[in-house]
Amino acid sequence: MGIRLLKIASVYFLLAIILGMFMSITHQFNYAPSHAHIGLLGWTSLALAGIIYHLFPDAARNKLATSHFWLHNIGLPIMMIGLLVFETGKTAFEPVIAIGATLTSLGVVLFVINVLLNVKSNP
Ligand code: HEM
Numbered sequence: 080m081g082i083r084l085l086k087i088a089s090v091y092f093l094l095a096i097i098l099g100m101f102m103s104i105t106h107q108f109n110y111a112p113s114h115a116h117i118g119l120l121g122w123t124s125l126a127l128a129g130i131i132y133h134l135f136p137d138a139a140r141n142k143l144a145t146s147h148f149w150l151h152n153i154g155l156p157i158m159m160i161g162l163l164v165f166e167t168g169k170t171a172f173e174p175v176i177a178i179g180a181t182l183t184s185l186g187v188v189l190f191v192i193n194v195l196l197n198v199k200s201n202p
């Protein structure tokens with residue numbers, strides 16, 4: 080679980096810098112929110128979760144972790160695709176962002192519960 084998340088996170092890192100370079104070169108700064116969240120919810124948050132799951136296997140082997148994994152990894156692409164299309168001016172895509180953000184946020188809530196319950200110092 081931890082290693083899989085680190086690999087997924089690194090792909091988001093690549094996507095974030097590609098979009099950052101694209102915005103910089105074309106001066107289309109309207110994409111800043113999707114760029115920021117691909118970087119922060121994709122690369123940074125998933126990499127941190129991956130490191131935590133790797134360091135604390137008890138937190139990685141339960142239903143909270145599995146549910147977080149799928150909610151985050153299904154919700155975030157929906158949220159980011161919705162946001163990117165929204166940023167092109169198609170404001171009708173706002174509900175897509177909301178659905179993706181809700182799934183991602185639910186995943187994060189489960190992640191937090193999991194960390195509070197199952198991340199413990201070694202006896
Ligand atoms: C080569 C890599 C990158 C380039 C060229 C780049 C470029 C940019 C540009 C052009 C903006 C818009 C600035 C503006 O509108 O004022 C921006 C904003 C932002 N970038 Fe990047 N970026 C890069 C990597 C990253 C990464 C890896 C992250 C996160 C892990 C990140 C997080 C952010 C955030 C949070 C903002 C919004 C800042 C704000 O609201 O003022 N960027 N970036």
Ligand code: HEM
Pocket residue numbers: 111112113115116119120123124180181183184
């Ligand atoms: C589902 C979760 C999240 C939602 C729905 C969300 C939503 C938003 C919204 C609506 C904005 C304002 C965008 C604008 O006015 O341009 C924003 C900005 C921002 N958020 Fe989030 N956010 C989420 C998670 C996060 C996380 C986890 C981080 C950091 C680790 C983060 C960092 C930022 C930053 C740096 C900005 C300013 C970026 C900019 O100006 O474009 N967000 N977020």
